[in-house]
Amino acid sequence: MNGTTHPLVAAYLDDLARMLGDLEPGERAELGPADAIAQAAYADRAAPPGYQRGARVPLTSRPWVPVVVALLQGLSLLLVILVVGASVGWVEESSATPAGETSVTTYGGSSLAAALAGGLAALPLWIVMALLVGISVLWRPREKVAHLLVVPVAAVLFAAGPSLGWSLAGPAGMVVAAWTVLALVVAGGGWLLYRLTISARRRASAAG
Structure with missing residues (x-):
């Protein structure tokens, strides 16, 4: 009693x-x-x-909620990666001069605009994920903040990384920076989502 x-x-x-x-x-x-x-x-x-x-277990505290949140996060990151990858690159322009043909390489597109476009593409999925995480009691406050920051941090990295690489070493630097950011987002974000999902599922199993 x-x-x-x-x-x-x-x-x-x-x-x-x-x-x-x-x-x-x-x-x-x-x-x-x-x-x-x-x-x-x-x-x-x-x-x-x-x-x-x-006591009846709330709907947002069921074991399937962490899995759905992880899927939404993964799809959001995938959209950001695809949009940025399709929007950023470099352009080579050739021109003929009396001294011969000259090739000029310029940075094509804007990584900041591409990251913003990727974030907007992922926004609907991110909003649903944020609502589930915010309402559910399966995550501690720090874990909720981590969930909410995964996609924005990835977008910031994609916005800053290629531009910085281009400024330092031209096309080669941009390629290295882009692949480095991609590895950080996939490996770091994947590991973080795995840890958050496992801990939430354990709490859901204990509550059920």
Whole structure:
């Protein structure tokens, strides 16, 4: 019995306990505590108001919620990667001069604009994920913050990495920076999502 028990139920259990007090100790031990007797008495019919046999697990605390959140995160990251990968590159322009043909390589596209476009493409999935994580009790506050930052941090890395690589070493630097960012996002983000999903599923199993 807990602090939220209905007063009528509490009175019923108190009366039952007093009646059981007149029994012999051996018979009383066989019957068990008053709360257990009440549960057995109402096992096949409606319990009195306020009497709870067990708390119902909220929908957002079920074991499938962490899996859905991880899938939404993975799809969001994939959209960011695809949009940025299709939007950023370099352009080679050739021109003829009296001294001969000259080739000029320029940075094509804007990594910042590409990252923003990728973030916007992933925004609907991210919003659904954020709602599930925010409502659910399967994650601690720090874990919720980590979930919410995965996609924005990935977008920032994709916005800054290729541009920085281009500034330092031209096309080769951009390629190295882009692959480095991709490896960080896939490996680091994947590991983080795995840890967050496993911990949440353990809590869901314990609650269920």
